[in-house]
Amino acid sequence: MRILLVSGESSVARIARSLKSANDVSACICGVRSATNRSLQNSLDRIGVACWHSDSLTSDSLPRRMYEAEIDILISFRCPKILPESVLNAPKIGAFNLHTGPLPEYAGLNAPSWAIFNGEDYHGCTLHWMDPGIDTGNIVSASRIPISDSETGISLTGKCVEAGVNLIAELVSLIRRGEAIPTTPQDPSSRVYYSKAVPNSGVVDWSWDSAKIERFVRASYFHPFTSPWGTPAACVNGRIFGILSGRAIQVISGEPGTIAWRGENYLDIATGKGIMRILEVVTDGQPSTVEELGI
Structure with a gap:
């Protein structure tokens, strides 16, 4: 299976490593923030993951490149750019986003930090189909994560990444078994969107x-x-x-x-x-x- 990971976070290397080590994944390509992200580049080189730089993520050439690379699924994780429909439609199977928060209650940015600030007892991680909206696509799967009394922004984000790796692995296994991918609509009346505001x-x-x-x-x-x-x-x-x-x-x-x-x-x-x-x-x-x- 050929997977394109699109992210602006160094932690995406952990996801790439997990996918690459799985027996049912034949190739993994990672689109990163910039060519100057040398630490991430080195991490990807060590595990044999090809790297496409994000200056091409919204260009007209990317869908063609994805077709040529025979990309099966695209997985976005904290991507710094909104991907056009032409990119979302390019994978053979579909495009998915790993969101570090429960949807639709924590759409948008910095969901782990907002959950801590809001005094939540639990948080979550959501894998959903991508559509033209922001965090609005139908849900594939989700996890539930307890928030400790000493939780910090970085610790909860790390827990979301760990949970997300499992959600992605489950999606890949589902596809390999030829089973239908869940597509549960979100309830728009429960949606809360968090912007860049602090x-x-x-x-x-x-x-x-x-x-x-x-x-x-x-x-x-x-x-x-x-x-x-x-x-x-x-x-x-x-x-x-x-x-x-x-x-x-x-x-x-x-x-x-x-x-x-x-x-x-x-x-x-x-x-x-x-x-x-x-x-x-x-x-x-x-x-x-x-x-x-x-x-």
Whole structure:
């Protein structure tokens, strides 16, 4: 089976490796963000996966190239571009998207971070047919993923990738057995679309309760990689800094945004309900200590 993976994420190498190692997959081709993504390029070279660069993903030549390569299925994973219908129609069997969120409730961008911020107990990963809309195609399969109390944006995204690998493997096995691919319509009345926007424009609101602020910080945490939400910005006593990590403490607090206690390695800030204990910070774009804040 010949598969074209289209993605803007380095983690797609994990999906490619899984597919390549499967006995029923004869070839895997990966379309990546750019020719300068050397780390991903090297990973694909090591597992023998050909690489097409994304400057051609929306060109008129891509469908022809797919026909010539006899692509059976296209699988999109966090693709940085909207693929035209001509590309979606080019595979022999169909085009599918691996979405890191449950559909239709978490369509759009950064679904794992939004799920953490929203205080969900469970998240999910969805494999669906691709159509001209964004995350609107009929569902093939889905997984359910519990969200831990310490979940971060990067950890939940990793769990979605792991679950997604299994969904894709199941799809490939289904095709090889000659069975019909599920096509369950989404309920449009349940659809929620998340754009590039970040909660409160990326700024901590001290009037929020401390649990919500902690979720915001954890949802934004993608270290050592760049967070799609950036580092939550905060201001205390006129000092602006970013919060890398902290935890909520449910005790009686004072005026939101004021210092409740200075510890040796932490700073307690009063919120709308409870205390936010700040443990790691960023100042002037660099990791710093709470002591170095000077407040």
